[in-house]
Amino acid sequence: MxxxxxxxxxxxxxxxxxxxxxxxxxxxxxxxxxxxxxxxxxxxxxxxxTDQETVGTITIVYDHHTRDLSANLTHIQHSFEGDIRSVLHIHLDHNNCLEVLVVQGKGRLLQQFADQLTSIRGVKHGKLTMTTTGGLLPSKSAHHTHDHATPSH
Ligand code: NI
CATH class of the missing domain: 1.10.1220 (Arc Repressor Mutant)
Incomplete structure (x- = not known):
């Protein structure tokens, strides 16, 4: 401290x-x-x-039976220009999934990403929580290499 x-x-x-x-x-x-x-x-x-490099979490709840939803979610996540640091997926019940994404990048980029995910058909609820370390975060996306060695889907 x-x-x-x-x-x-x-x-x-x-x-x-x-x-x-x-x-x-x-x-x-x-x-x-x-x-x-x-x-x-x-x-x-x-x-x-002020659109600095920052971190947040995006929580979404969706019905995985919705047509094309899983493919749409995967596509949007792969197109995201910031960093998805971690994803937590919980099968809530027979129909519903809850996903929490820990994201890092420019503030505006993260907001756009959250809006994109939330507005997909079948996503029932979406919420972005903005947080920070209180100091400057080094930009991860600037030296990001993405080789698809361990695909997430
Ligand atoms: Ni699920």
Whole structure:
């Protein structure tokens, strides 16, 4: 962990009281931890909005019986210009599959990819979670070699 710095903040008493109430409900042990999380959350938005190299997860739920769906999903994933770091697939019940993709790349690229997957016929629900390390990520896609030695399908 990097060095901690203390700083003072002036804030209206009422605002601080409602903030304290709110973070208590959420289970924060300290005001500092809550403020750190708020700042990190802001940094995540900033990173995604400025289209930097970043990471996220895309969760989709789909009925695998839907015609052409599996082929479409595979095709879109192979055409993705960013990096799919990992995929988790769970057969939820007789019809439904849940897939979580861990993706890395430029923010806008990841958003487009999530939209593409979510809008396929048969995909019932899709959600992109944007996250970050809080620091700069080295671009993986820049030196990416894709030799299809271990096909995923
Ligand atoms: Ni399945």
């Amino acid at each position: 990097s060095d901690l710095v203390r700083f003072g903040v002036s804030i209206e008493e009422e605002l601080l009281e409602s903030f304290d109430e709110e973070i208590k409900k959420k289970g924060y042990a300290s005001r500092s931890e809550a403020i750190r999380d708020l700042i990190r959350d802001h940094m995540v938005n900033e990173e995604w909005e």
